[in-house]
Amino acid sequence: MDKIQRLKQEKQYEEYVRQKTPKHNVWLNMLKAFLLGGAICFIGQVINHYCELKNLSADDCSSWTSLLLVLLSVLFTGTGIYPRLAKWGGAGALVPITGFANSVAAPAIEYKKEGQVFGIGCKIFTIAGPVILYGIFTSWGLGVLYWLGTLIG
Numbered sequence: 546m547d548k549i550q551r552l553k554q555e556k557q558y559e560e561y562v563r564q565k566t567p568k569h570n571v572w573l574n575m576l577k578a579f580l581l582g583g584a585i586c587f588i589g590q591v592i593n594h595y596c597e598l599k600n601l602s603a604d605d606c607s608s609w610t611s612l613l614l615v616l617l618s619v620l621f622t623g624t625g626i627y628p629r630l631a632k633w634g635g636a637g638a639l640v641p642i643t644g645f646a647n648s649v650a651a652p653a654i655e656y657k658k659e660g661q662v663f664g665i666g667c668k669i670f671t672i673a674g675p676v677i678l679y680g681i682f683t684s685w686g687l688g689v690l691y692w693l694g695t696l697i698g
Contacts, residue, residue, distance in 0.1 A: 574635055581634025585643055589614055611642055618646035623654055648672040 592613050596606035621627035627647050631638035638644055652671050656664035670677065 577633060578635045578637035581630060581637030582640050583637075585614070585637070585640045588617070589642075614642050615646040618643040619650045622647045622650040627651075645673060645676065648676075 589610050593606050593610045596609050601609065618627060621630070627638070638647070649669060652668045653665050656668040658664060
C-alpha cells in the first residue's frame with residue numbers, strides 16, 4: 546500500500562512540474578534573438594555611416610560607434626530598458642559590445658546601495674570578470690604559441 550501511494554505522489558508531482566514548466570518555442574526565440582541582435586547591429590551601422598558622412602577617419606568612425614553603443618547600453622541598463630529587451634530577445638542582447646557594457650553596468654547599479662567600495666568596487670566585475678580573465682589568458686596562451694611558432698620557423 547505504501548508503494549502504491551508513493552507512486553501516486555510521484556505521478557502527481559510529475560504532473561505539477563509539467564504544468565509549471567514554461568513552454569518555449571525555439572523558432573520564435575531564435576527569430577526574436579535575430580531581430581534584437583540585428584537591431585543593435587543596425588544602430589551601430591547607422592552611427593558608423595553618420596560618422597563617415599561627417600568625413601571622419603575609419604578609426605574615428607569605429608571609436609565613435611563603440612563609444613555610443615556602450616553609452617546607449619549603459620543608459621538602457623540604468624533605465625531598465627535593456628533588461629526588458631534582453632528578456633524579450635534572449636541571446637540577441639549578447640551582441641559583444643552592448644552585452645559586455647550591460648554586464649558591467651548592471652552589477653554596479655544593483656550593488657550601489659552597499660557603497661562605493663564594498664558595493665560597486667567589489668561587485669562591478671562579477672559577470673564581466675571571468676570574460677576578462679579568460680580573454681587575457683587565452684590571448685597570452687595564443688601569443689606564446691605564436692612566439693614558439695616563429696622560433697621554430
